[in-house]
Amino acid sequence: MNSETTSAAQLWQEWHQQRLDTVTAPYGPLSVTGTYWIADADDEGRIEGVPGQWRETADGTAVVLRADIMDGLAVDGELLVGEITLSADREGPGQSRVSYGERRLELLWREGQWAVRVHDPDSATRRSFTGIETGPYNGHWVLRGVFHPYSSERSVHVMNTDGHERGLKLGGELRFTTPDGGEHTLQVSVVGSGALWAVFADGTSGRGSYRFRFLRTGAPAADGSVTVDFNRATLPPCAFSDHFLCPFPPPGNTLETDIPVGERDIAG
Known part of the structure; x- marks a missing residue:
């Protein structure tokens, strides 16, 4: 194997390690435990498996999240009591504004529909990944x-x-x-x-x-x-x-x- 091939293989090995680091990160793909469509919420805006009350704004361009102290939701690190209007998370789940303990609730927009994706660092798939x-x-x-x-x-x-x-x-x-x-x-x-x-x-x-x-x-x-x-x-x-x-x-x-x-x- 010549030095040029060795160098290319080394660069690939570094890339491969970066991929593993990304996949196994606390809020990487192994942490996802659910994706829930806001359109499926009940009349009160409740989604099974996700705390809080969720609804789209009248024009559909954002989402209103309502929570009380019992929901245990935080936005930007502060406990949410009341309502807040949110847009889609564009910086990745690690930067999601809404959290629930160690979990991150990522807000997604897909083809005219809103969804909440839950990331749990303690997910079973992340713990069992080899x-x-x-x-x-x-x-x-x-x-x-x-x-x-x-x-x-x-x-x-x-x-x-x-x-x-x-x-x-x-x-x-x-x-x-x-x-x-x-x-x-x-x-x-x-x-x-x-x-x-x-x-x-x-x-x-x-x-x-x-x-x-x-x-x-x-x-x-x-x-x-x-x-x-x-x-x-x-x-x-x-x-x-x-x-x-x-x-x-x-x-x-x-x-x-x-x-x-x-x-x-x-x-x-």
Whole structure:
């Protein structure tokens, strides 16, 4: 193994350790114990399993939370007695404004609906977690890809892991050639500062790896070229907790080849 390959493998090992640190963090994906839709609250705004009374504002742009001292809810570290209007948490669950003891109640907005997601650092899944099965680093799976954007963003409806269909926004196609010479295309979303994100399955899905995985790249260059590193394919959040709303791969995103690298499944 030459020094360049060694360096790439070391960088990947550092990335892998960062992933483990993120997954096992107190409010990481292993901490999620429930996702509750505010639309399912009763006439008093009560949601089974979540303290307080929750309702949308009249225009649907925010949520009003009402609590009394017996609910034990805090907002920004102060016990809430009365009402407060809240917007979606955008800085991650660790920064959620609402807490209940050590638990964080993350407020989410998904396709016109509000939900409360509960993060518990003492969740059973976090306590029993033993690791992520990951294929060994293989530089042959660091590929050159070319991004072909659509003339305008598209949305397709795909099934989510909770059994409901939701829209998935797609910004273009990512084309690449795998080490066996096969030419492949993935439909991808454009996220953040131009980075690409794909939900994909392959020949190992469901028989050696989780039923689907996520792939992220950096932002493509001006000519559309971008590095496609399947060593950094990740498990979706729903692999760590059943209470995430992960989309299944859109049509055409099941590759007819085995991808033996990247995160594969939960260990054990």
